[in-house]
Amino acid sequence: MELEVETTAGRILGRETAGVRCFLGVPYAAPPVGSLRFAPPQKPAQWTGVRGALENGANAPQRVKAIPGLDVRPLIGDGWQPGDDYLTLNVWAPAEHGGDCPVMVFIHGGAFLVGSKDASVHDGASFARDGIVCIAINYRMGVDGFLPIPGVPTNLGLRDMIAALEWVKENASAFGGNSANVTVFGESAGAMAIADLIASPLAKGLFRRAIVQSGHGRMTRDISVAQRLVRKLAGLLKIAPDEAGFRSVEPGERLLDAVEKVSLPKTRLDLRDAQGHEPVFGISRFVPVHGDDVLPLPPLDALKAGAGAEVDLLIGTNAEEMNLYFIPTGVREKVGRLLATYIFHRVHPQARKLLKAYGMGQKGVKPGHAFTDAAHDLVFRWPARRFAEEHRGRTHMYEFEWRSPLFGGLGPAHATELPFVFDNLAAATGAEGLCGEAPPQALATRVHRIWVDFAKDGTLPWPEFTRDARNVYLLERGEAIDEAPFPIAPFLP
Numbered sequence: 356m357e358l359e360v361e362t363t364a365g366r367i368l369g370r371e372t373a374g375v376r377c378f379l380g381v382p383y384a385a386p387p388v389g390s391l392r393f394a395p396p397q398k399p400a401q402w403t404g405v406r407g408a409l410e411n412g413a414n415a416p417q418r419v420k421a422i423p424g425l426d427v428r429p430l431i432g433d434g435w436q437p438g439d440d441y442l443t444l445n446v447w448a449p450a451e452h453g454g455d456c457p458v459m460v461f462i463h464g465g466a467f468l469v470g471s472k473d474a475s476v477h478d479g480a481s482f483a484r485d486g487i488v489c490i491a492i493n494y495r496m497g498v499d500g501f502l503p504i505p506g507v508p509t510n511l512g513l514r515d516m517i518a519a520l521e522w523v524k525e526n527a528s529a530f531g532g533n534s535a536n537v538t539v540f541g542e543s544a545g546a547m548a549i550a551d552l553i554a555s556p557l558a559k560g561l562f563r564r565a566i567v568q569s570g571h572g573r574m575t576r577d578i579s580v581a582q583r584l585v586r587k588l589a590g591l592l593k594i595a596p597d598e599a600g601f602r603s604v605e606p607g608e609r610l611l612d613a614v615e616k617v618s619l620p621k622t623r624l625d626l627r628d629a630q631g632h633e634p635v636f637g638i639s640r641f642v643p644v645h646g647d648d649v650l651p652l653p654p655l656d657a658l659k660a661g662a663g664a665e666v667d668l669l670i671g672t673n674a675e676e677m678n679l680y681f682i683p684t685g686v687r688e689k690v691g692r693l694l695a696t697y698i699f700h701r702v703h704p705q706a707r708k709l710l711k712a713y714g715m716g717q718k719g720v721k722p723g724h725a726f727t728d729a730a731h732d733l734v735f736r737w738p739a740r741r742f743a744e745e746h747r748g749r750t751h752m753y754e755f756e757w758r759s760p761l762f763g764g765l766g767p768a769h770a771t772e773l774p775f776v777f778d779n780l781a782a783a784t785g786a787e788g789l790c791g792e793a794p795p796q797a798l799a800t801r802v803h804r805i806w807v808d809f810a811k812d813g814t815l816p817w818p819e820f821t822r823d824a825r826n827v828y829l830l831e832r833g834e835a836i837d838e839a840p841f842p843i844a845p846f847l848p
Contacts, residue, residue: 357409362526365402369446370409375483376448376530379473380412383522384442384515387495392606393507393598396442396518411445411473413438415496416606418615419469422683424762426787430770431463432471442515444492444522445472447479452486452531457538457810460523460562461491462516464543464569464770466639467501468614476789481778485807488532492519497614499606501641502588503581506598510649513555516548517649520561538564538810542773544639546570550670550742551643553663554654564813566806567670568776569769571738572654574635578646580626587624588617614641630848631704636734655745655848664747667813671753671827676735677727678768687723692716695726699733705846709733712842732843735769740840741847744822749813752820753805754838757798757831760791772830778803802830 356371360378369378384396391397419427419434449456461477463470472491479489492515494500500512508514520539527534539562541549549565550572552558586596591613594600604610616622618640626640627633635642645653652660681687690698692715699706707715713729714720743750755772759765774783774790778799783789808814817828817835827838 359405360529362529363522364399366405367408368405371450373480373484374450375480376446376450377480378408378446378448378530379410380443381408381446382440382443383492383519386439387442387499387511388439392499393504393511393602395508395511396515411471412436412443413441414471414473414493415441415500416611417465417469417496418611424683424787425789426785428474429476429782430474430773430789431465431469432474434469436471436473441493442495442518443472444490444519445479446530447483447489448530448532449483449486449488454528454531455533456486456488456531457536458488458490458523458527458532458534459538459540459806459810460520461489462494462539462541462545462548463491464541464545465496467512467544467641467643468497468618468639470496470544476773476779476782477777478779478782479777481803482807485803487807487810488527488530490523492516494519497641498588498601498610501643502585502601503578503644504585504598504601505582505596507601509578509647510643513548513551513643513649514557516552517555517558517561520558524561535563536810537562538566540566540568540806541570542568542770543570547572547574548643551575551650551654553666553668553746554652554657555649556651556662557649559665562666564667564809565669566809567668567739567742568772569672569676569735569739571670571735571742572658573738573741575643575645575650575653576626576634577628578644580628581642581644583624583626584617584640587622588613591616627702633702636702636730638734655741658742658745658747661747667749667809668743668746669751669753669809669815670739670743671755671830672736672739673769673771674754674756674767675727675731676769677730678766679770681723681727681730682762682765682768687727688721690723690726692722695722698726699729703733703846709843709846712846729843732841733847737841737843737847740825743820750820751815751817751828752826753828753830755802755830757795759789759794761787761789765789772802775799775802775830776806798831801833805830
């Protein structure tokens with residue numbers, strides 16, 4: 356059944372199926388093209404009549420890489436769907452509601468380079484069936500979203516997210532949502548972005564709660580460091596490293612070729628900070644920057660000063676995050692001691708001591724296993740705990756430890772919690788599905804319910820996490836543990 360809803364920009368036409376109202380490709384900002392390409396997001400133009408909201412629509416320019424043996428499409432979408440009007444969002448809302456539904460806004464991951472609101476694993480219908488207005492957004496990525504080009508406003512991708520949240524504040528009630536009860540949630544780069552928004556003065560008051568899945572606030576760079584990337588990319592493109600230079604290269608294959616080349620591990624580009632740390636560990640060249648009006652301070656420093664204290668925070672990681680990168684590629688079993696040390700030396704000044712803390716060089720410990728175990732904690736797990744420690748508001752922490760059988764033992768790798776959170780196991784089940792052939796529905800039901808209850812009123816079934824009371828809830832086991840600090844702790848600020 357088709358139905359219409361009035362938004363601040365005009366009427367839209369959606370569809371109701373099985374008790375869920377769905378509206379796809381709804382603009383929250385004007386198309387970021389022409390004079391608006393490198394400008395802060397602007398409100399969408401008003402339209403007359405009824406605008407169709409029945410198709411997914413365009414997304415940000417991107418290039419998706421295949422992972423042999425893993426179907427990545429449910430996780431990040433079908434790749435670039437060209438079109439100017441891609442600052443859009445999807446809405447799933449209960450057909451029956453009392454006009455006061457909690458709102459959840461999902462921000463997708465993808466290393467700030469790939470991904471889409473339309474990836475099937477984060478279809479929001481299950482949340483809508485449980486009384487939530489669920490919204491998923493697109494945003495600018497890569498060069499257009501996260502490259503601090505001189506003369507261009509910084510952090511345009513984060514500014515897009517803030518604009519989307521402002522749209523939610525103005526329009527949630529049209530879908531039965533309560534704009535005073537908004538929870539933002541996201542995974543990977545989406546979670547990193549949410550951690551940044553918690554610390555941002557420009558996002559204050561736009562959400563009441565936040566769920567940070569496999570993310571934290573440490574993956575930002577000083578603008579001056581990130582501008583090394585601007586100059587490197589401009590050199591590859593043979594353009595001036597300024598707005599005019601980058602405006603001369605249209606979003607498309609030539610720009611994506613250069614992004615792909617500059618992102619290769621073999622490309623010489625030093626993005627370490629003054630202390631010799633590379634806060635993104637080579638995962639992505641394109642990340643938010645601090646030192647502007649969006650992030651005046653590095654996020655952890657902002658938290659220490661009280662930023663985000665009014666936000667209830669649920670933050671967590673998967674127990675073996677880096678397996679997603681190291682098991683399908685064979686790195687975990689093949690990498691030797693010298694290569695492991697060299698890789699870590701590129702991102703951390705104490706590589707040898709760090710790896711030794713994880714068993715490197717000990718009898719019976721394979722170099723690749725020590726390397727991978729250290730990487731879990733260095734890249735994701737310990738920085739998330741540090742974010743939780745510094746957050747001055749109510750904070751809870753989880754760990755997802757269910758083991759995916761894919762590749763003979765992918766384990767609780769990066770992104771494996773997503774199908775459980777959305778109670779959408781079908782999207783990631785099968786011979787090449789992230790969760791293998793028979794993931795446990797009972798666990799999905801329970802994890803999804805935790806997210807729903809938190810969004811409704813902040814309810815969680817375990818005590819808060821603090822620096823001294825380190826309560827971490829194990830999602831599969833269904834109980835909290837008192838977690839000791841990790842071996843990586845002395846090596847990260």
